[in-house]
Amino acid sequence: MEIGYFVSLALFTTIYALFSLGLSLQWGYTGLINFGHIAFMTIGAYTTIALTLPGFLKEMPQRLIEAYPVLQGQGWLLQLQTILPEQLPLLVAVMIGAGLAAALGLLIGISTLRLREDYLAIVTIGVSEVVRLVALNEEWLTRGPRGVFNYPLPLANWAPSLPVKLAMILLLTLICGWVIWQLWQWLGGQPQGPQRHQQGLLRLLFAGYAVCVAGAALCWWFAFSLSLTIQLPSLLQELLLMVLRLAMVLPAVICGVGIVYARLEQPWHQGRSQPWATHLSLLTLTLGMGLMVMFYGAEVMALYTYSYKAGLLWLLLVTLTVILWQMETWVSSPWGRVLTSIREDEEVAKALGKDVFSYKLQSLMLGGAIAGIAGAFYAWQFDLY
Amino acid sequence: MDDNYPTAVEPIGGDPQGQPEMPLLTAQGLSKAFGGIQAVQDAQIDVFKGQIVGLIGPNGAGKTTLFNLLCNFIASDRGRIIFDGEPIQHLPPHQIALQGMIRTFQVARVLSRLSVLDNMLLAAPHQTGERLQNLWWRSHLIRKEERHLKEKAQVILESVGLAPKINDYAGALSGGQRKLLEMARALMADPKLMLLDEPAAGVNPTLINQICEYIQQWNQGGITFLIIEHNMDVIMSLCDRVWVLAEGQNLAVGSPAEIQANPKVLEAYLGQ
Ligand SMILES: Nc1ncnc2c1ncn2[C@@H]1O[C@H](COP(=O)(O)OP(=O)(O)O)[C@@H](O)[C@H]1O
Ligand SMILES: [Mg+2]
Numbered sequence: 001m002e003i004g005y006f007v008s009l010a011l012f013t014t015i016y017a018l019f020s021l022g023l024s025l026q027w028g029y030t031g032l033i034n035f036g037h038i039a040f041m042t043i044g045a046y047t048t049i050a051l052t053l054p055g056f057l058k059e060m061p062q063r064l065i066e067a068y069p070v071l072q073g074q075g076w077l078l079q080l081q082t083i084l085p086e087q088l089p090l091l092v093a094v095m096i097g098a099g100l101a102a103a104l105g106l107l108i109g110i111s112t113l114r115l116r117e118d119y120l121a122i123v124t125i126g127v128s129e130v131v132r133l134v135a136l137n138e139e140w141l142t143r144g145p146r147g148v149f150n151y152p153l154p155l156a157n158w159a160p161s162l163p164v165k166l167a168m169i170l171l172l173t174l175i176c177g178w179v180i181w182q183l184w185q186w187l188g189g190q191p192q193g194p195q196r197h198q199q200g201l202l203r204l205l206f207a208g209y210a211v212c213v214a215g216a217a218l219c220w221w222f223a224f225s226l227s228l229t230i231q232l233p234s235l236l237q238e239l240l241l242m243v244l245r246l247a248m249v250l251p252a253v254i255c256g257v258g259i260v261y262a263r264l265e266q267p268w269h270q271g272r273s274q275p276w277a278t279h280l281s282l283l284t285l286t287l288g289m290g291l292m293v294m295f296y297g298a299e300v301m302a303l304y305t306y307s308y309k310a311g312l313l314w315l316l317l318v319t320l321t322v323i324l325w326q327m328e329t330w331v332s333s334p335w336g337r338v339l340t341s342i343r344e345d346e347e348v349a350k351a352l353g354k355d356v357f358s359y360k361l362q363s364l365m366l367g368g369a370i371a372g373i374a375g376a377f378y379a380w381q382f383d384l385y
Numbered sequence: 386m387d388d389n390y391p392t393a394v395e396p397i398g399g400d401p402q403g404q405p406e407m408p409l410l411t412a413q414g415l416s417k418a419f420g421g422i423q424a425v426q427d428a429q430i431d432v433f434k435g436q437i438v439g440l441i442g443p444n445g446a447g448k449t450t451l452f453n454l455l456c457n458f459i460a461s462d463r464g465r466i467i468f469d470g471e472p473i474q475h476l477p478p479h480q481i482a483l484q485g486m487i488r489t490f491q492v493a494r495v496l497s498r499l500s501v502l503d504n505m506l507l508a509a510p511h512q513t514g515e516r517l518q519n520l521w522w523r524s525h526l527i528r529k530e531e532r533h534l535k536e537k538a539q540v541i542l543e544s545v546g547l548a549p550k551i552n553d554y555a556g557a558l559s560g561g562q563r564k565l566l567e568m569a570r571a572l573m574a575d576p577k578l579m580l581l582d583e584p585a586a587g588v589n590p591t592l593i594n595q596i597c598e599y600i601q602q603w604n605q606g607g608i609t610f611l612i613i614e615h616n617m618d619v620i621m622s623l624c625d626r627v628w629v630l631a632e633g634q635n636l637a638v639g640s641p642a643e644i645q646a647n648p649k650v651l652e653a654y655l656g657q
Contacts (some may be wrong), residue, residue: 011638333527334506334514337499341507344496351456351490352574354515356469362517 004057004309006298008381011313013291015377018320021327022370029331030363031343034123036108038129040101040368042135044375046142047097051088058084063140090154094376101372105133105364153380155311168314169303175321176296183289187263205258212252213293253290254380260286306381323370330366337361391601393638407470409434409609410486415454415464417447424450430611432578437600437610439620439641442630448613449491451630452580456481456488468501469577478581483510485577491586493563495570497556501547504566505538506531508573537582540567545599552644561588568599577654580607585616597623621645629653 019041026032059085061077071077076177087301088096104127112123135142160168260282299317302310330336338359341349346356410432417425427449432438442448455466466474473481482488487508496504496525502529512534513519514527545565548622551556558566564584571579584600585593597619604610614620620627620641627644629636631653637644644650 184537205650226496329520330517334531335514335520337503337507338515340499340503341476342495344498345494347458347490347496348496349507350458350478351482351488353479353487353510354507355479366517 001299002299003289004307007302007307007309007313010295010299010314011309011377011381013295014313014316014320015381016093018323019371019374021320021323022367022374024367025327025331025339025373026363028365029336029339029343030360031346032360033118033362034124034364034367036124036126036131037367037371039128039131040104040371041375041378042128042131043101043104043351044094044097044372045379046135048090048093048376049148049151049374049379051093051096053148053235054087055077056087056148058086059231060084062139067138067140075312078356087152089195090152094373097376098369098372101375102365105244105368106361107364108309109361109364148384151379153308153312153376153383155316158311160306162310163218164212165303165306169300172296172303172314172317179292183285184263187198187260187285194322202259202262205255205262209252209255209259212249212255215252217297253286256286256290257283260289309381312380317379319373323373334357372377408432408467410466410468410611412454412455412466413464415451415457415460415466417450417454418462418648423463423633425454426601427635428630428633429635430455430628432609433626434577434609435604436608436625437604437623439624439627440611440613441615441617441620441627441644441650442629442636446630447633448630449582450542450633452488452582452613455580456486458488482574485575487574487576488577489564489567489571489573489582489584490582491565491582493560495555495558495563496568497554499555500552501542501555501558501566502538502551504534504570505542505573506534509534509537510571513570525567530568538573541572544602545569564596565592566586568596572603572608578611579603581610581612581614583613583615585614585619592596593619604612617645 019037020038023034023037026034026037050060058081061081065071065074065077108124108127112120115123137148138144152278232351264282299310299313331339338349338354341352342356342359343352347358349356408431410430412430415425415428415430416423426637428451430438430440430451440448440451445640450459454461454464457476459472461474464474465472468481468486472483473484473486476484488624498508503505512527513523513530516633536590539548539551542551545568547558547562547565550562555563556565564587568579568581568584581600584596588596593616599621600610600612610623612620612623624641626638627641628638629647629650630646636653637647637650639647
């Protein structure tokens with residue numbers, strides 16, 4: 001089903017959104033160049049799985065001894081086996097995963113943050129490679145290339161009742177609405193105040209956008225049913241579908257771009273003198289808004305007929321929202337101001353009495369923890385049953 | 386060696402002008418070598434509370450390096466630094482700043498992609514909101530503090546004429562405005578002692594006069610200054626005492642008039 005495809009796509013996009021949120025804290029706000037962010041995610045993913053897979057953790061000392069016979073006589077390892085739990089609750093496992101990812105951040109930080117930026121970048125590449133090699137080769141720890149299967153998933157065997165599903169959809173709607181509203185406000189808050197004559201244009205564009213989106217949905221459904229009823233030669237059918245979709249999606253895209261620019265309230269001749277980067281970011285923004293509308297539609301439909309991935313996506317969106325909201329309060333606080341000052345010029349931060357080293361550690365650890373949580377979701381989105 | 390140190394070696398209590406007993410900042414035997422270059426050698430400096438002290442010397446004399454040593458931006462090879470009665474040479478730079486010794490840089494360093502206001506707010510010491518855990522439990526207090534700091538920043542910016550730029554990016558300021566912002570920012574940190582590295586360099590004459598006025602104003606408000614400067618008019622009009630550095634060593638110390646009349650100083654500036 002195409003809905004399933006869109007949900008998977010949205011899941012992937014959102015996981016990487018969460019992942020980059022951590023990177024944004026480290027690199028965007030604090031200026032710590034980090035090319036090895038994936039290491040945090042790896043640790044989060046493997047930890048969550050290792051702690052929740054029944055018996056996996058308990059047998060770890062046994063496997064360790066098998067892998068390294070030198071450790072044969074170590075009694076404490078076997079004792080450890082009796083202490084270790086069979087499995088941990090999902091939430092606890094994710095927390096520990098995030099904690100270990102943060103610990104990796106601490107480790108990288110303590111060993112390298114006194115170096116200049118470029119060296120930090122090199123070390124982060126190295127660390128991520130080390131983490132990858134360990135995950136691949138230490139089979140007692142991760143099962144290496146054979147992989148881990150059949151681990152517990154959140155909300156997997158859950159069949160929510162209709163009111164619950166509706167409540168989930170409502171929360172989702174609120175979140176999406178809030179995000180669009182924020183973007184909208186942000187666009188309107190850009191330089192050049194609102195201009196009256198563009199209000200009408202804006203309304204027109206909105207109507208156009210709505211018509212196009214509705215049309216695209218209709219056409220999609222129509223093309224889908226068409227493909228079930230009429231047996232055209234497959235190439236021709238593909239072509240027909242493509243043309244149909246483009247015919248509906250393209251105007252929507254054009255309207256979307258128009259909306260964003262009209263909201264920006266800039267006369268066209270002034271807009272042309274903007275640097276290309278501004279246009280690029282505006283187009284990206286449009287694309288993002290469009291994707292969000294699309295994903296929102298897909299997720300609402302998927303939630304209604306409830307599938308595991310729809311549930312996971314919902315959980316992930318809620319998590320992302322909470323973390324994003326938290327991060328926004330952090331970075332807009334005096335604490336965040338210190339982070340940005342470090343990005344701009346750490347000598348100045350030092351000269352003004354800020355403990356640069358400690359802030360860098362905090363940023364690396366928090367960013368790492370966020371990536372660790374993203375890692376858990378990354379592992380969960382493989383439904384390998 | 387003695388003839389290199391006309392007055393620097395004189396005991397501090399014996400100053401004819403009747404100095405207060407305890408200097409706010411005193412450094413002795415400071416040395417720093419960069420590989421083969423002995424940038425600072427056995428340098429001494431005293432700054433008394435309430436004074437405006439000048440530090441002059443030809444280019445490459447080691448003045449900026451001496452500042453870096455005083456603030457521990459560069460670790461000294463040897464030497465002792467006492468600030469406000471406590472040895473500080475082992476403290477990291479940010480703690481020295483928190484003790485009340487705030488420096489500016491020779492080439493003004495503003496945080497370009499932060500607003501002028503944020504540049505100012507950053508400098509305030511011991512903010513509750515600078516600790517992550519307080520963001521959850523003390524948000525009310527943090528908001529109150531921010532309001533208070535904003536008012537303070539506004540007042541300072543108005544006094545140096547930067548108030549109209551308060552919401553601009555600091556990177557959009559001109560060279561002279563950057564110098565002003567850097568000093569205003571240092572002021573936000575409630576310093577006891579401000580180390581200014583060439584505050585008048587690259588600044589137009591009108592602004593130089595203004596800067597001198599500001600420094601005098603702040604000095605009357607209780608802040609002690611140590612100023613590196615090449616502009617002799619500034620030194621003459623501002624300073625109570627001037628230290629001269631040449632080739633990393635103390636050359637002379639005295640009142641501005643004495644320094645101006647000192648043949649050794651002239652020789653150092655004009656070459657052999
Ligand atoms: N980080 C450094 N590395 C190497 N040499 C330096 C460094 N900083 C300063 N120097 C050298 O130390 C000497 C003193 O420099 P500086 O303190 O900047 O002089 P100024 O009195 O003009 O401020 C110069 O010869 C300079 O080249
Ligand atoms: Mg200098």
